[in-house]
Amino acid sequence: MxxxxxxxxxxxxxxxxxxxxxxxxxxxxxxxxxxxxxxxxxxxxxxxxxxxxxxxxxxxxxxxxxxxxxxxxxxxxxxxxxxxxxxxxAAGARAWVGRVKQTGQTVLDRLSRPRGQRFDRVGPLHYGYRVDEVDLVADKLARYLERGDAVTVDQVRSVAFRMQRGGYRELQVDAVLDAVVEVMLAVR
CATH class of the missing domain: 1.20.1440 (de novo design (two linked rop proteins))
Incomplete structure (x- = not known):
């Protein structure tokens, strides 16, 4: 449709x-x-x-x-x-592939950081995404970007995290998930 x-x-x-x-x-x-x-x-x-x-x-x-x-x-x-x-x-296949690779590499660099340090944290009195849950998804997405492990766009779109005090900053995590979707849609 x-x-x-x-x-x-x-x-x-x-x-x-x-x-x-x-x-x-x-x-x-x-x-x-x-x-x-x-x-x-x-x-x-x-x-x-x-x-x-x-x-x-x-x-x-x-x-x-x-x-x-x-x-x-x-x-x-x-x-x-x-x-x-x-x-x-407009720009040709080479430029398109180059842009997608650059975005993918930027995301992979972020996701490859040590567990617990991939994103900024909110203050200890504020709620952010649960660090362990985000890190689990980040590991899976990093394997997708590095080795092509199976992950679908719908899985990335539908991911949801519970909240915790001092968790990861939501806007940063959401921006990276959006970038992953962008890369996935670009290579379809």
Whole structure:
């Protein structure tokens, strides 16, 4: 399904029932209309990173989160493929591969740091991502980047960490996960 088809199918998202919360319908519909316009060239441009970073408020009777997230993954994939095509035609395959390798190496350098020292920590009174859980995922992603061990884009997109006092700074970890997704989509 193309990004435009996914956006057009938005009206078919199921709604959360009972006390369950889902994504705010108006916010999702607005973003999907914007994404469709961007994909068709009738609205301001969006990137795969824009799609990956979108967040919606949770409300009662909103769209079921998993259904919207799955659609957003397909839309992100479509935008990433388009970006890859444009970059290849504009700069050539060598420049594209060089950029992807550089991003991959930067991420690998970060993930190869010693356990417990891969990211900045929040203060001891603040909550951040659990260090042991992030380090476990970081080891797996480093093996993917170094040796090509099996990891899927969806696994990286869906990773979640519990919180701990003095944990890793969330923004840094999330930025590295986004960069891994970017590399994975670039080499598809």
């Amino acid at each position: 193309t990004a435009a088809e996914t956006v057009a199918a938005a009206a078919t998202f199921p709604r959360a029932v009972g006390r369950s919360k889902g994504y705010d319908v108006a916010a999702v519909d607005e973003f999907l209309a914007r994404a469709r316009g961007a994909f068709e060239g009738t609205a301001s441009p969006l990137t795969a990173a824009d799609v990956r970073s979108i967040a919606f408020p949770l409300v009662r009777h909103g769209y079921v989160v998993d259904a919207v997230d799955n659609a957003l993954s397909r839309i992100e994939d479509a935008f990433a493929a388009r970006e890859r095509e444009h970059a290849l035609s």
